[in-house]
Amino acid sequence: MVWLLNNVYDVEHRAYFMSEKKMELTPLKIRSHGASSVMQYDERYTPYIEMSGLLPFVQLVSRSTPNLNAAAVTSLIDRWRPETHSFHLRTGEMTVTLQDVSMITALPIEGKPLCMSTDSEEWRQQMEALIGMSPQEPEVEDGGKKDRVPADAPFTWIAANFAHCPEDADDEVIQRYARVYMWYVISRTIFADGTGKNAPWMWLKALTVFDNKFSWGSAALAYLYQQLDDACRRTTKDGGVGGCMLLLLVWSWECLPVGRPKSSQWNTWDDHGNPVRQPTWAYKWDLVSEVASKVNLLYKQYTNEMDSLTPEQVEWEPYGVGPNFGDAHTFDLNSLRVQERHLWLMRCPLICNWAVEFHLPHRVMRQFGYFQPHPPEWVDTDTQLHKLDRRRQRKIKDWQKHHKSYVIMFEQSVQAASSIRRTQYRQHCPLAFSNYLRWFQASTRVEICPPAYEEDILEEPTEYDALAQGRYNKLIREGYQTSFAPVLNFVRKEVKKQADESEDILDNTAGGKKGESALRLFIKEQGQKLRRLSNILGCRDPEYVSPSRFGSSERNTLDDSASSGARMDDGDITSAANTHRNIVEDDVDTPEVADEMTLKAFQCSAYMLKPRKEFRRYSPDDYAKGKNPVAGGSRLSRMRSMDDEDEDDNDDESDDPEQFVVARRKKLVSKRGRGPKV
Known part of the structure; x- marks a missing residue:
């Protein structure tokens, strides 16, 4: 029997501490945030945000986001396994896939992997060239040592300087404010880090050219996977989790009853007559009921519910099946959500600068309504890849060069999935x-x-x-x-x-x-x-x-x-x-x-x-008379069941009528010297 858990991860895993060491852990802190009301969306930003491919997502999060339930998120993260990039539940493996990225966020999947140089040398000068200013460098006392300052800007600084675009701004200024607005939004929602307070310079750098054709969807999923890889091994009281929590929570609410809030109504949605600005599937959870109980009590409750969950209680295909797929029945959905459905089953590396995480949909085929083989083909997610991050690998600057083989692999996967060849899948059995x-x-x-x-x-x-x-x-x-x-x-x-x-x-x-x-x-x-x-x-x-x-x-x-x-x-x-x-x-x-x-x-x-039975393992007592194996009574009873029902059983003079000795066939020597005959 294959044991799926790698001891390298397991001895640090939250589930190991809770189940084996019987420790009580506290819920993780969610570092992801919505787009604050302090930063006002300006319609003059729209053409530039649309060029970047981020317009449907920005339109979603700039209005409002549902309350994030830390207890529900943590109870789910406790089941995350870096070995398979999936949640291990009694219901089987489940995970967030590229299908969920398209349906919930409408972020583009096709495009260049978000893999570039993160060199922060003279980052202040580069930031000033892009947006006209940069955070003030901290002062150093006389004779003091200059501290290393991370290449990022506090959200408070961004809001203080770019909250409102001037009414008389020219096109260059509008582009500057639009770029900062996107930087602010994606740093708080898609690429939220462990601090939850700063916007890293690298995400602004990725927006240097609006029409850069990045695969924002695969980058968002790669970053979320890496955050889950780390968070499932955080056991301290101040441990947190970042990444796109809106994507994770909406997926969880759609599939699992644990922690699912009541969705009663929606705020008015104005798409301004632009189909690209129509809502995604996440709009179903625009307004949800408040979580009234204490988070620690809810966390214990959700942990119990996750343990008791059965496959019959899971909504395996929440977006619908057949001709009703993607039909929300109550409002018109963004058409971009299904345009890249041919990419949803790609088995490929997902790349976000230093993060390379494998997308393994063949392990969760039940979520697509397809036949689930067992065991699924094993794909090594690579413990060395999981050790990469921007803090511990400061010497690596050019991630596109470092991950060249994975970049090529992703591009080839997209090209192959976009070809005209069609594969027939067996449906769920x-x-x-x-x-x-x-x-x-x-x-x-x-x-x-x-x-x-x-x-x-x-x-x-x-x-x-x-x-x-x-x-x-x-x-x-x-x-x-x-x-x-x-x-x-x-x-x-x-x-x-x-x-x-x-x-x-x-x-x-x-x-x-x-x-x-x-x-x-x-x-x-x-x-x-x-x-x-x-x-x-x-x-x-x-x-x-x-x-x-x-x-x-x-x-x-x-x-x-x-x-x-x-x-x-x-x-x-x-x-x-x-x-x-x-x-x-x-x-x-x-x-x-x-x-x-x-x-x-x-x-x-x-x-x-066919349900498989274990191999019969003979013990020393099962051998007798010249090491001939003795067949057990279960085999004899099955042989008797094949006989005519009216035929009487023959009397057996042996001491044990329920056993018989398997006879050894004699070997005959060939007359032509060609070896023994059986």
């Missing part, structure tokens, strides 16, 4: 997704809340006084709320364990000549109920099939098996899947698509759909 979930839940950490009780608590009669003194109940008494996830995690684990043991007993106990005894029937029914109960609680185990019915001609249909999780063999799945097959098309590059997700290898994928 519930049975295959259940198989994927069984693999995934056994390969990573999907629960953060430690179980309420130890496993051996069920071995002895319940002592309520001792139970009350346990860690879980003691914390509940001393706290301010009831945590239900620890009990749920304990019950889920024990129910699954008892279901496994019931099936093992049935597998290793032969039925009578005239059918199953009352005791055996009772055990089977209880095992089935336990298995179904564990599945309701979030497990994904197949329905138990009695050995006495093995090989029966009674087969479940694909629909029945998809709902019940029944075991199906290759032939059943292939024939049923061919009957119910539904293939969809998308403009993507063929070499980037895994074979099992395409129509070409559809028949081969039937093997993957």
